[in-house]
Amino acid sequence: MKYEEDPLANALICISEYESGCLDCGDFHLRSILRRMHVAANKKTGDLAAFNEATRVALKQLADTLSFVKIGIVGSTDTGLLANLLMIAHEIGGKDLVDRLDITLIDRCATPLIICQAYAERCGVPLKTLRSDFLRCAPDGQFDLIIMHGVVPFFPAHKRLDYLRHVATWLSDEGMLISSTHLGTKPYQNTDAVRTKMAIDNLTVLVRQNSNLDDQMLAAMIERLEASCETRGGETTVFENVETAETSYEAAALHVKSHQVVQLDTSESETHFRRYKQRSIVTCVRAD
Ligand SMILES: C[S@@+](CC[C@H](N)C(=O)[O-])C[C@H]1O[C@@H](n2cnc3c(N)ncnc32)[C@H](O)[C@@H]1O
Numbered sequence: 001m002k003y004e005e006d007p008l009a010n011a012l013i014c015i016s017e018y019e020s021g022c023l024d025c026g027d028f029h030l031r032s033i034l035r036r037m038h039v040a041a042n043k044k045t046g047d048l049a050a051f052n053e054a055t056r057v058a059l060k061q062l063a064d065t066l067s068f069v070k071i072g073i074v075g076s077t078d079t080g081l082l083a084n085l086l087m088i089a090h091e092i093g094g095k096d097l098v099d100r101l102d103i104t105l106i107d108r109c110a111t112p113l114i115i116c117q118a119y120a121e122r123c124g125v126p127l128k129t130l131r132s133d134f135l136r137c138a139p140d141g142q143f144d145l146i147i148m149h150g151v152v153p154f155f156p157a158h159k160r161l162d163y164l165r166h167v168a169t170w171l172s173d174e175g176m177l178i179s180s181t182h183l184g185t186k187p188y189q190n191t192d193a194v195r196t197k198m199a200i201d202n203l204t205v206l207v208r209q210n211s212n213l214d215d216q217m218l219a220a221m222i223e224r225l226e227a228s229c230e231t232r233g234g235e236t237t238v239f240e241n242v243e244t245a246e247t248s249y250e251a252a253a254l255h256v257k258s259h260q261v262v263q264l265d266t267s268e269s270e271t272h273f274r275r276y277k278q279r280s281i282v283t284c285v286r287a288d
Helices: 007-016 028-042 048-065 080-099 110-123 157-168 191-209 215-231 242-251
Strands: 069-074 101-107 127-131 143-149 171-183 254-263 278-286
Touching: 007 028, 007 110, 007 191, 028 110, 028 191, 028 215, 048 069, 048 080, 048 143, 048 171, 048 254, 048 278, 069 080, 080 101, 080 110, 080 143, 101 110, 110 127, 157 171, 157 242, 171 242, 171 254, 191 215, 242 254, 242 278
Parallel strands: 069 101, 069 143, 101 127, 143 171
Antiparallel strands: 171 278, 254 278
């Protein structure tokens, strides 16, 4: 498939950029991208099917009425969200619709922007990138579709509403915002250490296979990955339940058009573990 991701290419970019990349995210991407080489084949687990379906419904509706659909991806770990979006667009309207997308990726960290830019070039799809804190970001024009997957937990709790309100102002009059986040509390378990170990194992194999990467670099990266265990961001509780979630989006001048709650499998396997049982996926429009 034309828009398939290349987790190895993502990891190699991460390694080559490691000295200057991920300085603003506590090595969140370095660790996640190296770890995901392992889980790439299993990635369509959890809420992704429901999230993609919400994206499909919104994009189809927008594509039926607009010549060009302006899309903002607000935060991204790797190429996953962009790849899903392109595949959905291609399924709905073929290359003609892919060519009608005007996509901007916003993140405070350079790593996902560089990785997605390389992926977009491979796919022959133009991509705009904006490196900024969401709260200070002023995208050029309004978005018809905003995609936020697992980003609300990263808004600082005391400013969550400010962030949501600010992102809501980027929506066009007919625009739709799709947001997914866990419901309830995500208890801390020892999964961060497991994730870090997976990333380090993958990194070690990659370095051994590449003669231009040396042991000194490996040691420096492992040190950073181990420290990233301590610094991983994200609030453990964002929305207690469906009502709190809806009230919060509504308080940010958004109207919740549809809300789906996905029950997740919390049983553990070697490559897959979840710390919460439910995920909320909303499609919102502007309330005003
Ligand atoms: C958990 S990731 C969301 C990724 C999504 N779940 C995925 O699968 O791609 C959160 C992203 O938001 C970015 N981020 C967090 N807080 C931010 C902020 N205040 N301003 C800009 N970017 C931010 C992080 O760098 C990270 O890439």
